[in-house]
Amino acid sequence: xxxxxxxxxxxxxxxxxxxxxxxxxxxxxxxxxxxxxxxxxxxxxxxxxxxxxxxxxxxxxxxxxxxxxxxxxxxxxxxxxxxxxxxxxxxxxxxxxxxxxxxxxxxxxxxxxxxxxxxxxxxxxxxxxxxxxxxxxxxxxxxxxxxxx
Amino acid sequence: xxxxxxxxxxxxxxxxxxxxxxxxxxxxxxxxxxxxxxxxxxxxxxxxxxxxxxxxxxxxxxxxxxxxxxxxxxxxxxxxxxxxxxxxxxxxxxxxxxxxxxxxxxxxxxxxxxxxxxxxxxxxxxxxxxxxxxxxxxxxxxxxxxxxxxxxxxxxxxxxxxxxxxxxxxxxxxxxxxxxxxxxxxxxxxxxxxxxxxxxxxxxxxxxxxxxxxxxxxxxxxxxxxxxxxxxxxxxxxxxxxxxxxxxxxxxxxxxxxxxxxxxxxxxxxxxxxxxxxxxxxxxxxxxxxxxxxxxxxxxxxxxxxxxxxxxxxxxxxxxxxxxxxxxxxxxxxxxxxxxxxxxxxxxxxxxxxxxxxxxxxxxxxxxxxxxxxxxxxxxxxxxxxxxxxxxxxxxxxxxxxxxxxxxxxxxxxxxxxxxxxxxxxxxxxxxxxxxxxxxxxxxxxxxxxxxxxxxxxxxxxxxxxxxxxxxxxxxxxxxxxxxxxxxxxxxxxxxxxxxxxxxxxxxxxxxxxxxxxxxxxxxxxxxxxxxxxxxxxxxxxxxxxxxxxxxxxxxxxxxxxxxxxxxxxxxxxxxxxxxxxxxxxxxxxxxxxxxxxxxxxxxxxxxxxxxxxxxxxxxxxxxxx
Numbered sequence: 039x040x041x042x043x044x045x046x047x048x049x050x051x052x053x054x055x056x057x058x059x060x061x062x063x064x065x066x067x068x069x070x071x072x073x074x075x076x077x078x079x080x081x082x083x084x085x086x087x088x089x090x091x092x093x094x095x096x097x098x099x100x101x102x103x104x105x106x107x108x109x110x111x112x113x114x115x116x117x118x119x120x121x122x123x124x125x126x127x128x129x130x131x132x133x134x135x136x137x138x139x140x141x142x143x144x145x146x147x148x149x150x151x152x153x154x155x156x157x158x159x160x161x162x163x164x165x166x167x168x169x170x171x172x173x174x175x176x177x178x179x180x181x182x183x184x185x186x187x
Numbered sequence: 188x189x190x191x192x193x194x195x196x197x198x199x200x201x202x203x204x205x206x207x208x209x210x211x212x213x214x215x216x217x218x219x220x221x222x223x224x225x226x227x228x229x230x231x232x233x234x235x236x237x238x239x240x241x242x243x244x245x246x247x248x249x250x251x252x253x254x255x256x257x258x259x260x261x262x263x264x265x266x267x268x269x270x271x272x273x274x275x276x277x278x279x280x281x282x283x284x285x286x287x288x289x290x291x292x293x294x295x296x297x298x299x300x301x302x303x304x305x306x307x308x309x310x311x312x313x314x315x316x317x318x319x320x321x322x323x324x325x326x327x328x329x330x331x332x333x334x335x336x337x338x339x340x341x342x343x344x345x346x347x348x349x350x351x352x353x354x355x356x357x358x359x360x361x362x363x364x365x366x367x368x369x370x371x372x373x374x375x376x377x378x379x380x381x382x383x384x385x386x387x388x389x390x391x392x393x394x395x396x397x398x399x400x401x402x403x404x405x406x407x408x409x410x411x412x413x414x415x416x417x418x419x420x421x422x423x424x425x426x427x428x429x430x431x432x433x434x435x436x437x438x439x440x441x442x443x444x445x446x447x448x449x450x451x452x453x454x455x456x457x458x459x460x461x462x463x464x465x466x467x468x469x470x471x472x473x474x475x476x477x478x479x480x481x482x483x484x485x486x487x488x489x490x491x492x493x494x495x496x497x498x499x500x501x502x503x504x505x506x507x508x509x510x511x512x513x514x515x516x517x518x519x520x521x522x523x524x525x526x527x528x529x530x531x532x533x534x535x536x537x538x539x540x541x542x543x544x545x546x547x548x549x550x551x552x553x554x555x556x557x558x559x560x561x562x563x564x565x566x567x568x569x570x571x572x573x574x575x576x577x578x579x580x581x582x583x584x585x586x587x588x589x590x591x592x593x594x595x596x597x598x599x600x601x602x603x604x605x606x607x608x609x610x611x612x613x614x615x616x617x618x619x620x621x622x623x624x625x626x627x628x629x630x631x632x633x634x635x636x637x638x639x640x641x642x643x644x645x646x647x648x649x650x651x652x653x654x655x656x657x658x659x660x661x662x663x664x665x666x667x668x669x670x671x672x673x674x675x676x677x678x679x680x681x682x683x684x685x686x687x688x689x690x691x692x693x694x695x696x697x698x699x700x701x702x703x704x705x706x707x708x709x710x711x712x713x714x715x716x717x718x719x720x721x722x723x724x725x726x727x728x729x730x731x732x733x734x735x736x737x738x739x740x741x742x743x744x745x746x747x748x749x750x751x752x753x754x755x756x757x758x759x760x761x762x763x764x765x766x767x768x769x770x771x772x773x774x775x776x777x778x779x780x781x782x783x784x785x786x787x788x789x790x791x792x793x794x795x796x797x798x799x800x801x802x803x804x805x806x807x808x809x810x811x812x813x
Binding site for chain 2: 161163
């Protein structure tokens with residue numbers, strides 16, 4: 039997919055402060071930051087691959103492994119924590135058989151935690167792809183996942 | 188300027204026509220929380236319903252009016268009648284409401300929560316007289332939920348950009364003077380007088396100056412900034428024009444969390460409208476003032492809420508704080524003088540410039556002027572976004588506005604992970620910068636999390652420390668090593684393996700980190716532990732001496748049991764257990780295999796709400812085997 043990365047790069051000027059917007063666009067396109075894309079970015083911005091890894095690993099948004107077909111984000115903000123968000127995450131880990139941060143072997147879901155989705159009054163919340171589910175009940179999680187193949 | 192005056196006139200006329208409403212208007216609260224509660228589905232259903240019934244109505248998506256616990260909210264306004272708000276609307280109740288109110292012009296009073304008219308209406312209470320709304324003073328949030336955030340004309344019709352036009356007619360120094368007399372302090376949490384920071388930047392040498400809006404609302408449990416931007420983006424943008432003019436900046440940047448896609452979308456739309464109206468770009472309103480604004484998406488790092496780290500992130504680097512001085516007001520973004528203001532600070536400015544400092548001084552108390560928005564969440568009955576005068580007591584916020592709790596009150600956390608956990612004795616504490624600091628907490632950006640007896644304060648302190656430890660950038664040793672060590676000790680305590688010496692170690696570590704850390708993240712990180720140690724020491728001791736967690740939260744100290752006498756053997760819990768820990772044939776009491784149980788609560792919830800017995804599964808402290 040080098041063409042897509044190139045197409046992203048030409049939209050930005052070669053200034054170092056564009057590194058994060060470029061990484062964000064690459065992730066939007068590929069779903070993750072691939073080792074090849076890092077090489078391309080390095081050549082384009084004339085900064086070392088090390089530096090790019092240094093910056094990208096600093097921010098929680100960037101991932102370096104291929105995501106699943108659906109993204110599963112469990113909110114562990116304070117309000118969600120107080121209302122059982124951690125239990126929701128534990129249960130999902132068990133149901134899916136993967137740890138937080140991993141992708142299921144069948145590439146159906148990738149499971150991650152987020153610090154806060156900003157819907158604290160409706161906690162606990164889980165985000166699947168773009169949809170946010172509010173007041174999630176642990177005993178209803180398996181049913182919810184059935185909607186996503 | 189003339190061009191805009193004309194546009195304002197036409198906007199006001201349009202607004203009047205809109206208010207008179209020849210046809211029905213249906214408002215749907217579609218900010219992020221409304222959407223999470225199902226507003227998008229309701230929107231589609233409303234349009235379908237209108238089509239099927241061959242009725243016409245204006246359907247408007249509005250922002251958040253505050254009481255999130257009532258979401259989704261759908262409002263109906265019939266010609267010549269006040270707007271009526273319906274709460275917790277579902278796909279089932281929506282046709283009933285629309286059928287009655289839009290179809291037959293009869294308000295469905297049973298489902299209505301309030302109306303927006305001036306006179307009494309059909310026995311429905313006035314919305315702003317509701318117990319949650321009445322004690323509030325809405326200045327920053329004045330338009331939220333009332334105007335269409337995607338229409339600059341509606342903002343202009345309610346005196347939008349008037350404050351900026353007033354500012355343009357005076358000198359930048361006069362604007363700074365107005366803000367000084369208003370007594371505005373930074374709403375990001377620290378409460379530094381806004382005018383002081385501005386003056387330093389204004390007087391700093393250099394042709395290029397920057398204004399950055401800090402919308403990296405990283406505190407878990409806080410969503411005031413998101414709501415304001417989604418519901419009234421022009422309020423923030425007008426504030427940026429005013430601040431940019433005052434400090435002499437030509438570039439503005441909104442640094443916003445990538446997790447807020449709707450807010451970003453609304454900002455971009457609003458900026459396009461500003462350009463069309465000559466409110467952004469070169470020679471704004473034919474004056475000598477030129478200003479542009481860019482939106483920069485954050486990439487998920489809590490520490491970037493700190494000024495110098497935020498600047499590093501915009502420059503494309505790791506977001507690590509630098510030691511100050513030099514302060515950003517003298518040497519900030521790309522080495523130029525830079526002012527970083529919080530969303531709420533900027534959102535307050537249009538009101539101050541429009542109504543004057545004396546008006547603003549009517550709110551709040553000496554030294555703490557004006558209002559503050561809070562996201563009131565946790566175990567209170569009425570949760571949502573609120574705005575109160577500084578100097579309001581915690582009791583008023585929790586009981587009058589929040590409607591109290593269902594179970595007894597235990598604690599309130601102010602200021603997010605950097606704040607403190609206050610006990611019942613502080614309920615009459617007034618919310619202002621100094622009082623909260625004296626109690627060991629901070630104002631912070633405005634998250635208020637209320638907790639009842641089901642929350643374990645030790646677990647909560649561990650949660651916050653775990654958060655700050657993970658978010659620590661690792662630059663300075665006290666924060667990097669210290670917070671990690673504190674988490675280890677807290678984990679030991681929640682596992683029931685703590686000792687009395689651990690409490691002393693926590694105290695010492697906390698004090699050291701507060702004194703030694705480089706930036707605000709580290710300096711405030713120990714607050715949740717230090718305050719809980721001070722106000723809830725007994726709970727720590729119970730975990731240590733009795734291996735008991737009274738809130739039955741700490742997993743290693745609790746177990747799930749079936750009460751044989753109560754269990755009807757309905758098998759509901761067997762079906763939901765993810766590990767197969769619950770077994771037992773139908774109609775016979777079930778059994779929990781404690782070695783398999785992961786304490787996920789599924790069975791407990793199922794038994795209470797879906798099973799026959801209802802209370803056959805209990806969570807209790809681990810019984811000591813002797």
